[in-house]
Amino acid sequence: MATITVAQFIGRATSRYRQKYDRTVRRHRLDWMDFGNSLPDGDHVFFVGPYVISRPYGLNNDQVAKLLEWSTQHGLEFRINAPTSWHPSTIRISIFKEEWRKDFWDQAEQHGDAFYMGVVQGVYERSHGIIHRVYRGSLWQGDRRQETGVYILDTRGKHGIGDSSLPVTALLSAIEPFTIGGTE
Numbered sequence: 001m002a003t004i005t006v007a008q009f010i011g012r013a014t015s016r017y018r019q020k021y022d023r024t025v026r027r028h029r030l031d032w033m034d035f036g037n038s039l040p041d042g043d044h045v046f047f048v049g050p051y052v053i054s055r056p057y058g059l060n061n062d063q064v065a066k067l068l069e070w071s072t073q074h075g076l077e078f079r080i081n082a083p084t085s086w087h088p089s090t091i092r093i094s095i096f097k098e099e100w101r102k103d104f105w106d107q108a109e110q111h112g113d114a115f116y117m118g119v120v121q122g123v124y125e126r127s128h129g130i131i132h133r134v135y136r137g138s139l140w141q142g143d144r145r146q147e148t149g150v151y152i153l154d155t156r157g158k159h160g161i162g163d164s165s166l167p168v169t170a171l172l173s174a175i176e177p178f179t180i181g182g183t184e
Contacts, residue, residue: 005120005124006115006118006121007122009107009108009111009115010048010049010119010122010123010126011066013049013050013104013107014047014048014049015045017049017050017051017100017104018047020097020100021052021097024074024075024076024097034108038070039052039054039070040063040066040067040070041056041059041063041066041127042054042126043055043057043065044056044090047128048103048123048126049104049119049123050096050097050100050103050104051094051095051096051101051123051127052094052095052096053092053093053094053095053127054092054093054095055090055091055092055093056090056091056093057089057090057091058089058090058100059080059091063078067093071095075097075099075168076095076096076098077095077097078093078094078095078096079093079094080092080093081093081094090165092127092128094127105119108120111136114134134147135147145168
């Protein structure tokens with residue numbers, strides 16, 4: 001088995017499955033249409049491994065019915081999760097073909113437990129954002145931390161959003177000690 005990094009594994013799989021999804025749509029629709037554009041009410045659509053992720057700002061009954069009809073027509077499944085931790089007002093819809101999803105995770109498992117867990121973390125980080133809570137006080141100075149009610153949304157690496165952003169700590173200049181999500 002050739003040496004491969006987690007990022008390469010996920011990247012290659014994403015490219016391979018995106019082509020499969022595009023071919024699936026073309027069988028049922030016009031040749032020029034790609035998968036992302038065919039998704040009913042899709043918003044912020046991108047691909048991660050065997051998953052198509054859409055982040056609409058909510059769904060109503062008609063939109064869910066259209067999504068169900070569309071996914072059934074293409075032999076796909078979907079899961080709706082809320083909140084996504086990417087943007088407070090969006091939900092996350094994961095669309096997948098069960099056979100491809102299982103194949104992806106079986107291939108990751110063949111590289112060993114540590115690699116598999118790296119892929120789990122990599123897929124999670126690519127499909128979710130991270131919200132950091134900002135606290136007053138310092139864990140290391142024995143101060144009692146107080147939640148400030150400030151949250152910092154870290155979207156590094158999210159489908160063209162903040163791809164080259166600085167670490168959260170670089171965005172704040174401390175007037176007093178602060179803690180972000182347990183990190184000084």
